Amino acid sequence: MFIHKFLSTALGIGYIGKGAGTYAAIATCICWHLFQSPYTNPYLWPILFTMFIVMIGIMSADRVEEIWGKDHNRVVIDEVAGMCITLLFVPLKWQYTLIGLVLFRFFDILKPFGIRKLEELPGGWGVMADDVLAGIYANIILQLVMVFEFF
Numbered sequence: 001m002f003i004h005k006f007l008s009t010a011l012g013i014g015y016i017g018k019g020a021g022t023y024a025a026i027a028t029c030i031c032w033h034l035f036q037s038p039y040t041n042p043y044l045w046p047i048l049f050t051m052f053i054v055m056i057g058i059m060s061a062d063r064v065e066e067i068w069g070k071d072h073n074r075v076v077i078d079e080v081a082g083m084c085i086t087l088l089f090v091p092l093k094w095q096y097t098l099i100g101l102v103l104f105r106f107f108d109i110l111k112p113f114g115i116r117k118l119e120e121l122p123g124g125w126g127v128m129a130d131d132v133l134a135g136i137y138a139n140i141i142l143q144l145v146m147v148f149e150f151f
Contacts (some may be wrong), residue, residue, distance in 0.1 A: 001063065001064075001067070003060075004010060004059070004060040004063040004064050004068075005060075005064055005074075007055070007056055007057075007060040007077060008061055008063075008064045008074070008075045008076075008077050009074050009075065009076060009077070010024045010028075010076045010077050010079070010080050011026065011098040011151045013027060014073070014074035014075060014076040015067075015074060017073075020073065020076050021073075021076050021079040021105075021108065022034040022079075022105060023027070023076075024076035024077075024079040024080055024083070025079045025080070025083045025101055025104060025105060025108075026085075026101065028079070028080045028082075028083040028084060029087070029097045029098075029100075029101055030038070032046075032083075032084070032087050032097065033092060033094070033097065034058050036092055039090055042092070043089065046084070046087070046088055047088065049084065050081065050084040050085060050088060051078065053080055053081045053084055054128060055126065056077065057077040057080070057081050057127070057128045058123075058124035058125060058127075058128050059124060059125075060075075060077060060124040060151060061075050061077065061094065061123070061124035061127035061128060062124030062125075062127075063124075065123055065124070065127070070126070071119065071126065071127045074142050075127055076084065078127050078128050078130070078131035078132075079108065080132060081091055081128060081131055081132060081135065082108060082131030082132060082134050082135035082138075083100070083101070083104055083135065084135070085103075085132060085135030085138075085139055086100040086103065086104040086134055086135045086138040086139050087100055087139075088139060089139070089143070090139070090142055090143075090146070091146070094095065094126055096142060096146065098143075099142060099145060100138055100139070100142050103137075103138035103142060104135055104138040106115055106138070107133075107134035107135075107137045107138050108130075108131055111134070113133075113137065114133065115130045115133050115137075116130065118130040118132075118133055
């Protein structure tokens with residue numbers, strides 16, 4: 001069970017308390033930049049990593065729900081997954097990452113356009129699905145920002 005607590009809290013970030021989701025999203029942004037190499041495929045690694053985080057998130061959130069209850073605030077791997085989705089197919093520039101962070105947290109906190117409805121899914125699926133959709137919405141808007149060069 002320790003491994004599921006460790007993973008679902010994004011390596012312990014979830015234990016911070018208030019604002020842990022934002023801290024997990026910020027940590028994801030930092031890691032996203034630090035662990036990408038100019039010598040690797042800019043799409044393959046991020047896609048595989050994001051898929052891995054979503055799958056691990058579903059499993060771990062499911063397991064810790066037995067202990068902590070439905071979508072406990074310690075569980076922040078969903079924010080990691082949502083932030084990764086936000087940054088998929090986005091050039092590795094801090095400006096875009098910052099805009100993506102703001103957009104993702106906006107959608108994750110307010111939960112418009114059907115995001116809140118996904119929380120009703122059972123177990124780890126409900127924990128992860130709303131953040132996945134928040135990340136998709138944030139990514140779409142970020143793509144529009146880049147296309148129209150608002151920044």
